[in-house]
Amino acid sequence: MVIPQYDHQRKISSDYCTKAYACMARYGYARVALEEPIVDIFELPEFNDPTLRTIFQFCETWATSAVRVLENSFDNTHFSFEHRSTFGVAASLKPSRYELIESETGVHAETVIDAVSPEKFQRISGVKEALTTGHMRNAYYLPFSRCLDIECPSGVRHITVN
Numbered sequence: 001m002v003i004p005q006y007d008h009q010r011k012i013s014s015d016y017c018t019k020a021y022a023c024m025a026r027y028g029y030a031r032v033a034l035e036e037p038i039v040d041i042f043e044l045p046e047f048n049d050p051t052l053r054t055i056f057q058f059c060e061t062w063a064t065s066a067v068r069v070l071e072n073s074f075d076n077t078h079f080s081f082e083h084r085s086t087f088g089v090a091a092s093l094k095p096s097r098y099e100l101i102e103s104e105t106g107v108h109a110e111t112v113i114d115a116v117s118p119e120k121f122q123r124i125s126g127v128k129e130a131l132t133t134g135h136m137r138n139a140y141y142l143p144f145s146r147c148l149d150i151e152c153p154s155g156v157r158h159i160t161v162n
């Protein structure tokens with residue numbers, strides 16, 4: 001350890017230090033683990049797929065906990081009212097059933113939801129019907145990461161990573 005302002009023979013106190021944290025960078029983001037568990041950022045093969053486009057969306061602060069954010073991201077009961085102006089189907093109040101697969105790294109949850117497909121979305125999704133479905137593959141990775149892959153019947157996919 002060197003302190004440039006100190007004479008090179010001056011003893012440096014042992015309590016002049018800061019704790020080091022594990023950090024990993026991948027997919028254009030850095031994640032710092034303040035404590036255990038220290039795990040790799042999950043594999044996302046689609047990130048390097050030249051047929052897909054990556055869009056770095058927004059970064060904002062939410063006054064909540066990471067657990068609440070993840071809970072919400074797996075809750076498909078809110079689509080019919082919270083996402084009514086985009087893809088939610090107001091008449092589909094009952095959530096579709098998730099198939100859950102647990103692993104050492106997290107949980108994979110899969111379901112098919114009803115989805116509205118307004119004309120402006122149809123140009124992107126390739127879906128020609130006003131009412132369609134979305135095949136959701138929602139994966140949770142320890143400690144606080146999520147990857148949601150929504151596939152339209154046309155095969156167009158929208159993958160969101162949180």
Ligand SMILES: [Fe+2]
Pocket residue numbers: 072078082083
């Ligand atoms: Fe939502």
